[in-house]
Amino acid sequence: DGGITQSPKYLFRKEGQNVTLSCEQNLNHDAMYWYRQDPGQGLRLIYYSQIVNDFQKGDIAEGYSVSREKKESFPLTVTSAQKNPTAFYLCASSISPYNEQFFGPGTRLTVL
């Protein structure tokens, strides 16, 4: 089955820890994205990548880092510098940056 997978589904982080969220797609899409969603808020773009080995900051990149070493994978690291990381994290991909985006199932991160 083609699609986007994210793991884990739920993640708990202690203060001061870095955590990495996984996003994999087998749709052969060039572009991948990370969004954050807070209750009652719209989706906010964290990072995006249009092609392997290249990525750009979105609107709220501070405290986050990414890599894009393979076309199918775009992991997101939430660092200890992110002061309020509790949120629903959504990975998306699109065949090109100018096409519709499809979302993975999301990872819910909670800081303990």
Place this chain on the structure above:
Amino acid sequence: QKEVEQNSGPLSVPEGAIASLNCTYSDRGSQSFFWYRQYSGKSPELIMSIYSNGDKEDGRFTAQLNKASQYVSLLIRDSQPSDSATYLCAGMNYGGSQGNLIFGKGTKLSVKP
């Protein structure tokens, strides 16, 4: 600041009625628009894309775009309780280097049996 505005709702309609969801956008350069459905606790699911002025129909869903008025709408005919969800409107401007989507905050729809 490029914005997409939606009434947060909740919009409540009886089963079988037409639900009308509206969206306005500030960026005149936006060229493509998308409607996503998001069930509580789940990720957004793409349900409609519209690229040109006028109506686009897909089953019970009709998207309408009026670029002169900077207005996008989604009509859901014969609404069902399973349509109860938050609907996100998003616009895309091809003029930017990344073609990223700008999302509204969503309208919560409740369909009463």
